[in-house]
Amino acid sequence: MVAANLGSTGSDTPERAAAARGRKPAPAASAPCAPGAIVPGATPAAQSGAEHVVEPVAYDAILLAGFGGPEGQDDVIPFLRNVTSGRGIPDERLEEVAHHYRHFGGTSPINAQNRALKAALEAELAGRGIDLPVLWGNRNWDPYLNDALAEAKQRGFTKLIAIATSAYSSYSSCRQYREDFADALADTGTGEGDGAIQIDKVRQFFDHPGFVQPFIEGVRDGIAQLEASVPGLDRTTEVEVLFATHSIPSTDAAKSGPAERGFGEGGAYAAQHRAVAEVVMRDAGASDVPWQLVYQSRSGPPSMPWLEPDINDAIEELPAAGRKAVVIVPLGFVSDHMEVLWDLDNEALETAGEHGLAAVRVPTPGTHPAYVAGLVDLVLERVQGTPTADRPAMTDLGPWYDVCRPGCCENVRLGFRPALAGIAP
Numbered sequence: 001m002v003a004a005n006l007g008s009t010g011s012d013t014p015e016r017a018a019a020a021r022g023r024k025p026a027p028a029a030s031a032p033c034a035p036g037a038i039v040p041g042a043t044p045a046a047q048s049g050a051e052h053v054v055e056p057v058a059y060d061a062i063l064l065a066g067f068g069g070p071e072g073q074d075d076v077i078p079f080l081r082n083v084t085s086g087r088g089i090p091d092e093r094l095e096e097v098a099h100h101y102r103h104f105g106g107t108s109p110i111n112a113q114n115r116a117l118k119a120a121l122e123a124e125l126a127g128r129g130i131d132l133p134v135l136w137g138n139r140n141w142d143p144y145l146n147d148a149l150a151e152a153k154q155r156g157f158t159k160l161i162a163i164a165t166s167a168y169s170s171y172s173s174c175r176q177y178r179e180d181f182a183d184a185l186a187d188t189g190t191g192e193g194d195g196a197i198q199i200d201k202v203r204q205f206f207d208h209p210g211f212v213q214p215f216i217e218g219v220r221d222g223i224a225q226l227e228a229s230v231p232g233l234d235r236t237t238e239v240e241v242l243f244a245t246h247s248i249p250s251t252d253a254a255k256s257g258p259a260e261r262g263f264g265e266g267g268a269y270a271a272q273h274r275a276v277a278e279v280v281m282r283d284a285g286a287s288d289v290p291w292q293l294v295y296q297s298r299s300g301p302p303s304m305p306w307l308e309p310d311i312n313d314a315i316e317e318l319p320a321a322g323r324k325a326v327v328i329v330p331l332g333f334v335s336d337h338m339e340v341l342w343d344l345d346n347e348a349l350e351t352a353g354e355h356g357l358a359a360v361r362v363p364t365p366g367t368h369p370a371y372v373a374g375l376v377d378l379v380l381e382r383v384q385g386t387p388t389a390d391r392p393a394m395t396d397l398g399p400w401y402d403v404c405r406p407g408c409c410e411n412v413r414l415g416f417r418p419a420l421a422g423i424a425p
């Protein structure tokens with residue numbers, strides 16, 4: 001239930017006002033979408049593609065949608081089966097990943113982080129006088145999306161606004177959540193009949209100031225830390241900032257984002273990361289420091305192309321380029337989950353050490369106050385129907401769409417599955 005006092009959006013603190021000043025004008029109207037597609041709740045303008053903001057909705061609750069992770073040794077294999085069901089991930093890779101979890105007692109940090117995020121969101125909402133409960137459900141582990149929908153049903157909530165813990169556009173980081181929402185509604189029978197539940201989703205928030213601010217601070221601090229610990233370090237030639245994100249299959253990357261817009265190599269997924277990295281370097285006062293976008297955590301058969309370069313390969317090349325220090329920025333991740341703890345803090349930092357490089361890994365947004373406030377702002381812009389021009393976005397690519405465009409983030413490998421919060425192809 002949304003109380004009358006919703007607080008204010010956007011630039012209601014000096015920090016966020018400053019961040020919002022970096023906002024670029026909204027992109028020009030994109031090409032018209034496929035005819036005949038009807039989006040429940042979408043304005044006719046949204047359906048024509050002239051505007052991508054839907055009408056305001058008085059949501060009953062927020063659905064915090066996480067990836068999920070095991071919380072004990074017995075959970076590890078069943079969890080990995082959930083994640084990889086129907087995908088042909090080789091057994092060696094499954095065992096390799098199981099080993100990462102086993103190393104940490106079979107427990108991924110991700111559920112604890114989502115519990116902390118849920119609590120932080122609740123505190124932020126309460127602090128602003130917003131009466132909007134937060135339900136939490138995961139795609140791959142307990143509590144599942146099904147459990148969250150059962151709770152919504154039991155509490156009489158019919159209009160949910162989802163926040164997925166994932167900032168960018170791609171099959172794995174957007175559409176798969178939307179497919180799993182559709183699945184969960186069908187599975188629980190809560191999407192039909194009397195009191196049918198509707199799930200909308202906040203826009204991808206890769207360039208929202210709340211998500212970007214923690215990385216700006218992290219890069220600024222990371223460079224300063226290296227300068228303090230390596231005497232005489234020349235930041236313009238001897239430091240490299242590596243922005244790391246999850247690699248994805250090149251075919252997924254090419255299909256990321258709306259089919260009607262072109263984004264170059266790596267699709268919208270890579271373009272969004274490049275654009276955010278540039279903003280982070282600028283706002284960290286580090287435009288003079290070399291940087292590149294690198295990928296991590298690839299899986300799948302070696303014959304299948306995934307986005308490159310791998311972070312470890314990139315690190316190996318650094319000494320020959322004269323670098324003495326590296327700042328590793330987990331730009332593709334919202335919290336310190338296994339990919340960050342293992343692939344960055346364990347592997348990448350080790351690679352850096354082996355190559356004689358000083359290295360720091362900057363924090364993920366986690367429960368950074370700017371991030372938490374930003375997520376609440378993202379919900380409020382949907383409650384209030386904030387026009388595109390008034391929505392904060394720090395790159396030219398955004399603000400992203402409330403309702404995903406036709407064909408957005410399709411998966412050509414796994415085939416079509418119905419998805420919510422998008423215009424049907």
Ligand SMILES: CC1=C(CCC(=O)O)c2cc3nc(cc4[nH]c(cc5[nH]c(cc1n2)c(C)c5CCC(=O)O)c(CCC(=O)O)c4C)C(CCC(=O)O)=C3C
Pocket residue numbers: 067068069070080083084087089093094097108109110165166167170172173246247248249297298299300332337338339
């Ligand atoms: C883009 C992206 C994100 C970021 C967006 C988001 O956050 O949603 C992400 C997050 C995560 N991925 C995670 C875990 C796993 N991902 C896997 C597999 C895969 N991820 C992929 C992509 C992504 N993944 C892809 C293309 C595959 C191959 C499957 C396929 O063919 O499409 C596998 C299977 C084994 C393996 O292949 O490694 C596991 C165990 C965890 C939980 C970590 C924890 O427990 O702390 C998190 C947060």
Ligand SMILES: [Fe+2]
Pocket residue numbers: 246
């Ligand atoms: Fe993953």
